[in-house]
Amino acid sequence: MRSKELADAGIHYQTLSxxxxxxxxxxxxxxxxxxxxxxxxxxxxxxxxxxxxxVICLVSALQFHELTLQMPHKTWVAIGESAHQPKxxxxxxxxxxxxxxxxxxxxxxxxxxxVDVRIFSPAxxxxxxxxxxKQVGLDVALEGLRKAIENGKAKPGEIGDFAxxxxxxxxxxxxxEAVAADG
Numbered sequence: 001m002r003s004k005e006l007a008d009a010g011i012h013y014q015t016l017s018x019x020x021x022x023x024x025x026x027x028x029x030x031x032x033x034x035x036x037x038x039x040x041x042x043x044x045x046x047x048x049x050x051x052x053x054x055v056i057c058l059v060s061a062l063q064f065h066e067l068t069l070q071m072p073h074k075t076w077v078a079i080g081e082s083a084h085q086p087k088x089x090x091x092x093x094x095x096x097x098x099x100x101x102x103x104x105x106x107x108x109x110x111x112x113x114x115v116d117v118r119i120f121s122p123a124x125x126x127x128x129x130x131x132x133x134k135q136v137g138l139d140v141a142l143e144g145l146r147k148a149i150e151n152g153k154a155k156p157g158e159i160g161d162f163a164x165x166x167x168x169x170x171x172x173x174x175x176x177e178a179v180a181a182d183g
Contacts, residue, residue: 002049003031043091045115047075050088054079055107055118057096058136061125064110067147070140078103078120078128096132102166123154127162130172145172146179156180 006016016033019025025033032049044056044064057078062068074092079085080103085095106124109116120128126148129141148154156176163169163176 001033002052003033006033042113042115043075044117044119045112046091047077047088047093048112048115048117051077051079051086051093053083054095055098055103055120057098057120057125057128058132059129059140061120061122062129062140062144064119065122065125065148065153067122067125067144067151067153068140069143096135102128102131105165106162121154122148123158124162126154126159127166127168127172130163130175131166131168142175145175149179 003013003016007013011019016025020027020033025035027033028046032046044060047054047056054077056064056076058076059068059070059072060074060076063070063072074094076094076096078096078098081097081099083097106121107118108121110119111117119125126141126144129136129144133141145159148159149156156179159172159176160169163172
């Protein structure tokens, strides 16, 4: 839990310090605590706790949905255009600013190690990878598209709907048609 959540639950910061000293809870890093017997938090869960308004996106979301073989070196987190970008030392995070519409579409909540983590859906993630293909690579976007359709995690129509809403349909269309024809 974050120290703010503990304070909201009525635990005073001095009580929190005493609990850490007594070994009842463990300080993972500044502002982040867990029970001693808990496993080390997942990078996605830690990022979600440190960026509560953020959404896991791009390569990190592809990896979560098992749509890529890529292992991102950093956790990709989407934040709103005018949102405060927190300074995070660990896990390494790459922030991406999304406009209001792109930021509000396709958000799912998943339990990752007991933490509710907001992650874009497979179809929305594929579309975002095409939108940010210069940052993540066209090969990664194509791999995500192919695996999403092959594994049944996203339907071509669903991908097309997000692509139209986010004005990238003309870019995705030929790739989507080719992958759908192969499948």
